[in-house]
Amino acid sequence: MSASERLAELGLDLPEVAKPLAAYVPAKRVGDLVYTAGQLPLFEGRLLGEGKVGAEVTPTEAAALARQCVLNALAAVDSITSVDQITQVVKVVGFVASAPGFTGQPGVVNGASELLVDIFGDAGVHARSAVGVSELPLNAPVEVEIIVEVGPAL
Known part of the structure; x- marks a missing residue:
């Protein structure tokens, strides 16, 4: 099953690619790899949550926001090559963005990781870093970037 078909089966649509906030591109292909810029939990140009995880935002809410970040990252990939080309x-x-003393970053980023496995199966299993930071752009609670391998351009 293709990534597009799996997204449809999950009831998910790729959003429009988020416009860069500064001097960068949403995604860049180098050989067989596509690197995305960090993606915030934006939908239709609006940030879906604000604040620090462990204070204004619960870990469960932040994990859902990380899922939106992944959808935005996949949209960035799709803007330069089809998500169906992801191998x-x-x-x-x-x-x-963590409140003082919050150490649940891995659980938050699981929202992103689990969605990728739901979409790509075994091909969605990946290496990962989950980093706590004091601030993110626009006061976003979470930001996610991905690196994917893709097949030849269609």
Whole structure:
């Protein structure tokens, strides 16, 4: 089953690619790899949550926001090559704006990781970093970037 078919089966649509907030592109292909810029939990140009995880945002809410970040990252990939060309997810990096003492970053980033496995199966299993940070752009609670391997361009 293709990634597009699996997304439809899950009842998910890829959003429009989020416009860059500064001087960068949403995704860049180098050989067989596509690197995405960090993706915030934006939908239709609106940030879906704000604040620190462990204070204003619960870990469960942040995990759901990480899922939106992944959808935005896949949309960025799809803007330069079809998501159906993804052969495997290589790496995920998740940044979690964390309240003092919050150490549940891996659980938050699981929202992103689990969605990738739901979409790509075994090819969605990846290396990962889950990093706690003091601030993220626009006061976002989470930011996710991915690296995927893709097949030849269609």
